[in-house]
Amino acid sequence: MEKLLEFRHITKVFPGVTALDDINIDLYPGEVHIIVGENGAGKSTLMKILSGAYEATSGELYMEGKLIAKNSPQVSASLGISMIYQELNLVPELSIASNIFLGHELRRGGFVNKAAQEKRANELLKEIGVYVNAGTLVKQLGVGTQQMVEIAKALSRQAKVIVFDEPTSSLTDSEITELFHIIRLLKERNVGMFYISHRLEELFQIGDRVSVLRDGKHILTDTIDHMTMDDVIEGIAGRKIENLFPHVRKPAGDPMLEIRHLTGSKFSDVSMTVRAGEIVGVSGLVGAGRTETARAAFGIDKYESGEVVVCGRKLPKRSPSRANRLGMCLLPEDRKTEGLALELSIRENIVVSSLKALNPRGIVRAKNEATEVGKSINSLEIATSSMEKLVRFLSGGTQQKVVIAKWLLSNSRVFIFDEPTRGIDVGAKSSIYQLMDELVAGGAAILMISSDMTEILGMSDRIYVMSGGKLVGELDSEGATQNEILKLAFSNV
Amino acid sequence: MSKEKRFPAALARIPEATWIFLIVFIIASVLVPNFFSIGNLSTMLLQACTLTLLSVAMALTLMMGSIDLSMGGVVSMSGVIMAYMMNAGLSAWIALPAGLLLGLVFGLFNGVLVTKLKIPPFIATFGSMGIAQSIANTISEERTVTWVASEKTSLISFLGSKALVVEAGEGASNTLTISNLLIITVIAVAIVWFLFSRTTLGSNIYALGANQETARLSGINVTRWRIIVFMISGLLAALGGIVVMVRSNSVQPTIGANMEFQACVAAVLGGNIMTGGRGSVPGAVLGALTLYTIRSAMSLLGIDTSWVQVAIGVVLVIGMIINNYVTQRESQRAAVISRSAGKGGAEA
Structure with a gap:
């Protein structure tokens, strides 16, 4: 299968720190590629290079075999790369439909065609199994539903690559189940996804491949079937953590x-x-x-x-x-x-x-x-x-x-x-x-x-x-x- | 089920100021003799015109997460300069557009200070308020500027004239008077409201106020839109200057002083918050009308004007309590909606 996206020899140097050192990671259509690492390992820097917020010091980024010469938030968006951040980027006072089409409104004669936007937004929401009226204001939604709106927003922009940055950190268990369901739907539609999480058990629930970063270096990439939780933990920490839970039970006092x-x-x-x-x-x-x-x-x-x-x-x-x-x-x-x-x-x-x-x-x-x-x-x-x-x-x-x-x-x-x-x-x-x-x-x-x-x-x-x-x-x-x-x-x- | 879902959405769209306005208005109508007469209400609406324009402008800048403190200064400055031009013998057909243009330019100036030079809006517009007010003081030499009524200033008399007079009964209190100024104000507010709800202006303003980063990532040209909103604010302030000038047939150089604060009070009563991202245009209008209801009622009762500020302060506090209550109710309903949303197809 043809690669959807490829980081080749990506290095990013900030004054005094090498945040990323010769990273080679790729993504196939319909794949959930999990990226793990400690805080400061370089996960978000890598994703910011993908979104165009940062420019790599050296190395290249390929999308569908073509070099992205000069990336920027606009360029990456136009290529179909969408980011879903931990802090959701929705406007609370606007309706779901207005949020989905923010910045690329459907127009009729220079005016915003709200009816068409709501109709299309309802279709998008239905596709991912969310049954809320698109005219509802976003401030009336819970965090979980807001995240689904973000996904619908990505779909409205014909996203081919979606990056999830700690998507489950503020979701309830049932919302996480819904999210995973949607991610599986996206896989069927051949959307490639990078998924960043600290919750290691999620790797095995939703991931196809895992890449581990540590101190800006690419430690390993492998399919999930070839890995155990201990491998992942060892890769992240750079040492064997013998006993994550050191607590020894002692007789309790008063x-x-x-x-x-x-x-x-x-x-x-x-x-x-x-x-x-x-x-x-x-x-x-x-x-x-x-x-x-x-x-x-x-x-x-x-x-x-x-x-x-x-x-x-x-x-x-x-x-x-x-x-x-x-x-x-x-x-x-x-x-x-x-x-x-x-x-x-x-x-x-x-x-x-x-x-x-x-x-x-x-x-x-x-x-x-x-x-x-x-x-x-x-x-x-x-x-x-x-x-x-x-x-x-x-x-x-x-x-x-x-x-x-x-x-x-x-x-x-x-x-x-x-x-x-x-x-x-x-x-x-x-x-x-x-x-x-x-x-x-x-x-x-x-x-x-x-x-x-x-x-x-x-x-x-x-x-x-x-x-x-x-x-x-x-x-x-x-x-x-x-x-x-x-x-x-x-x-x- | 669907009924339950739509109800809070509809409720959320009623400006919060509706409640406080209704309360104040009903109290005034019941307790103050002559308040609820078409004559008095006509006068009140005319008096409220300038503040309404400024409150709408203030609401736009607040919703965007900025503030425009220069609008009172712009009212004074554009008023003085227009009056000065007519005093010098220029036609009103030149002076008035020049005044509006001046408002636009001043808005552009504010916008550039805020976006390009990265000065916080509070500071930038506080500074430009001083500049505008000083220009007004200097040109007028701190004296009231008048002009000789002539053919050239016939536009002024036209604007000041009554478009509609209906005598429903005996005396002034039973006469409905609609001035051209009121019509112009209504048209201006309607245009802003139309642009706000039917073009991308509204979404962009909310997005900017909620989170500029969100706006930028969504492909909105943040700098351009912030400048545009400041220019609209400047334009509305200059229009407010015209209304003041036409009504008093002269311009005092301090006419606009402190108006920005009243506009702020009205906008905040109308559900706008200082941190941006929420609020509404109709809310600001209702806020302005609330303030003028208080003024009108108190002046009819013969209460000293210095007490008006006290009353406005009290109403502001009560208004905020009501607004908080309404917002709380909303967020409680929000929890219900998202819970039912998660459960999927059954009720869709």
Whole structure:
């Protein structure tokens, strides 16, 4: 079969860094070619060269055997190359149809022919099995449906190559199933697809071939049947990760966090206990009320009845600062907007919850701060050249460590992690897991909300499953299976 | 099922300002004697013309994620220059188009500052507001500019004249008066609304306001469209200058001062947000009418004009509360829609 697309000897040098070093990757029609690698491995740089956002320093890009001499977003679009980014690029106030035809509107006598646009958009949506009226405003759609609109938009431009950049990171399980269904439809239509993901289990569900990038180098490309999960992990990390989940079960101590009959608008009668030295996983579908329960327990949101006890003391409602003084902390799923101040330095982020203790009587003791932050950076192995580096420039894994350091410094003993490794590559994941294990080994208690099944099964001592706002089960992780958890997760939808 | 789906879509398209306008209007009609009379309403509409034009312009720039603070300055400047030209004996047929052209050029200037020189719109147009206002002050020597009515200025008298007078009863309060100025305003707003909804102008403005990168990747010429919107804004401001000039038959150099802030209030009441990407043209019109309902009601009650600002402030806050409520309801409905969408063919 003729190659649809080919990167030949692509090198991209930024001042001081070689982001891509002699990459040779190709794509056949009807193929899903998965590209994996750690953050900074060069995946997005490669895709930006494809989209025309970047120009390669050397090397060539061929589309259907023809050299693309000078690429640009316009050129790549006209050749039928479409990008579907993680942050969806739709205009919320416009209808689905207007979004699909944005920039290449169907016209009649100089005016936009809205009726024709809606008709064609409805056809496109139907082709991929989405049954929403194309006149609906995009702001009224959920993330999953918006992504399907993006796909319809790509189809409207006769896309031959579609690049998916972490498409499943914000989708629910059923939305992911729908997406995979559509991807299979696209395969039948001979669309070639590059698919970037951190979720390694997806490789085997949807991929035909896999390419691994590491530090800008092309490590390997092979068909999926010739690979195992371990091969992929080893390729990504550059070393064998013997044991991704280091957690060893130890006898649990006294209860550190007790949530009793907590009831709020999105959850009802939820009771959970976490003991010292325990990691307790909370599984469930997106929307099962897990995050909402955690936020209410920590005091961010209100709840109607029930109580939360931390280390034997009852928490007042709606007071995160009081919860924190009693040693509880919450590490939100969205680190960038809720857990960190991206424009501040590592030091400033770490000390922000301990300002009072470090700076008695409100006078800044810069030395105190520097010593303590230096200690955290060493003990958590935060990879940085300086504690004054802005958090914005750190990778996802390092950012997560900064959040942990912040709470450790303020003497937290009860940790609620909400999706602790979302968007974090596998190498950094293992060090986060290690850190979590060290925390509980030191007597802390962890409640871990996660949608990553392997993480739940690999890290937890016990597993709570929520469904439709209710706690529907508690499992011992020893012997628990994915099927068992899923059955519970769907039991009250 | 399909009924349930369409209802929120229709609801989402009613400008948020509808509710606050209705509330204010009904309260004024019930509580203020003589407010709900065709005579008073005619006067109110005529008074609201300039602000309506500016609010629409402001809405366009806000929706695009920019702001145009220079419009009050442009009203003063174009007004003064047009009056000065007629004062110097030029025909209104030359002065008025020159004033409009000046508005366009000033919009172009703003657009170039923002797009080519990459100055944030707030700063750029704040600066050009100062420039425009200073030009108005300098040319007029800070005095009111008048002209001698003659054959050459007959266009002014025509614009100021009444297109339609219907006497429904005794006295001024029962007389419906439609001025040519009102007709011109309605036509101008209608043209903008038509361009907005029937050409790519609207989609492009929303796209620019939501995310410029999205717009660029969709093949929209971001620079050109931003300049175009600033030019439309300048043009509407100059038209506002003409309305003011015709109504008062003279131009005070400070006539436009602070109008940009009132326009901002009206546009925000109309559902536009400062960060762009949402809002509407009819919303801005309703916002402007809300402000003039308050003014008219309070002046009929004989309340000191300094209290008008207080009332407008209160209404702005209440309006925002209502807008937030409406938006929240919308997003709750959105969740329902996307859930039913995922389930596929059954209800399609």
